[in-house]
Amino acid sequence: MTTLDTTTTGPDGGGIDEAKVEAFTEELFGIYTAGFVSSMIALGHRTDLFEAATQGPATSAELAERAGLAERYVREWLGAIVTAGIADYDPTTGEYSLAAEHAICLAGESEFNVAPLSLIHGHLAKFIEPVAQAFREGGGVPYSEYRPDFTDVMDGLSRGTFDAVLVDGIVPLAGGLAGCLGGGGGGGSNGGGGTAAAPAAVICRSVSATADPDPEVSWLAAVRNWRRNQGPTSAQPISSSGASES
Numbered sequence: 001m002t003t004l005d006t007t008t009t010g011p012d013g014g015g016i017d018e019a020k021v022e023a024f025t026e027e028l029f030g031i032y033t034a035g036f037v038s039s040m041i042a043l044g045h046r047t048d049l050f051e052a053a054t055q056g057p058a059t060s061a062e063l064a065e066r067a068g069l070a071e072r073y074v075r076e077w078l079g080a081i082v083t084a085g086i087a088d089y090d091p092t093t094g095e096y097s098l099a100a101e102h103a104i105c106l107a108g109e110s111e112f113n114v115a116p117l118s119l120i121h122g123h124l125a126k127f128i129e130p131v132a133q134a135f136r137e138g139g140g141v142p143y144s145e146y147r148p149d150f151t152d153v154m155d156g157l158s159r160g161t162f163d164a165v166l167v168d169g170i171v172p173l174a175g176g177l178a179g180c181l182g183g184g185g186g187g188g189s190n191g192g193g194g195t196a197a198a199p200a201a202v203i204c205r206s207v208s209a210t211a212d213p214d215p216e217v218s219w220l221a222a223v224r225n226w227r228r229n230q231g232p233t234s235a236q237p238i239s240s241s242g243a244s245e246s
Contacts, residue, residue, distance in 0.1 A: 035121065037084045041106070042118035043077060050098065050107040050115060053087065057095040111164045116156030123153050 044050045052058075052066035060078055064071035078096050082089045086106075088097050098106070106115045123146075130141045143150075162170070171178050 037080070037086075038118045038121050040077060040080045040084065041086070041115055042122050044081065044106070045115040045118060049074065049077065050103070053096070053098040054103045054107045057090070057093070057097040059094050060096065063096065109160060109163065111160040113160055116153070116159075119153045119156055123149050 047067060047069055049063065049067050049069070052063055055066060058066065060075040061071045063078070064074040067074070078087065078089070081087045082096065086098075086102060088099065089095075090097070104110070104112050107113060127141055127146070130145070134140045171181070
């Protein structure tokens with residue numbers, strides 16, 4: 001067994017505290033383990049396993065059938081998330097289950113589903129070496145290299161929140177934006193005239209249907225498409241610079 005040389009001098013000139021080394025090593029292993037678990041969450045999110053698990057307790061074979069996946073891999077995945085405390089396993093029935101309090105954080109379309117956040121780790125990990133090269137040589141990694149996957153991940157991170165509160169909570173905070181979108185002064189369905197709720201919602205939904213992966217281009221295209229469908233209005237078109245077009 002290797003022992004730590006406690007006579008080694010640290011950067012500050014003092015000795016090495018073996019207990020602190022062990023504690024920090026344990027902390028690092030915890031960080032690494034959490035990274036592995038994050039990958040398991042991302043896998044469950046991408047394959048809809050969490051959605052399938054919300055249908056009730058199931059064996060690995062039953063869960064695999066629900067999700068349309070290979071049982072062999074689903075069984076290994078279940079072992080990982082049970083070990084991590086995400087799901088529960090009943091050895092008497094051989095069934096796995098997802099507690100309601102966990103399910104709301106990992107499945108569904110509400111803003112409480114934070115499973116999409118796990119996708120960012122796997123995506124950014126692909127760029128560790130290009131970024132390391134930038135550290136050595138300068139420069140950087142252009143945004144275009146991250147697309148379109150990065151915009152897909154960001155959509156997953158924010159979609160639930162925007163769908164839940166954009167029209168009634170966020171749009172009214174932007175001054176006259178509600179009026180520009182809907183031709184009325186309301187602040188969504190819960191404020192003012194309420195005329196902005198339907199147009200804003202239509203625009204929000206149409207963003208995901210635009211072909212360009214750039215969020216700014218998608219929003220502008222969605223707004224312009226809606227305005228064209230409404231015919232002439234007194235409001236000025238929206239430009240990419242944020243100013244009105246003449």
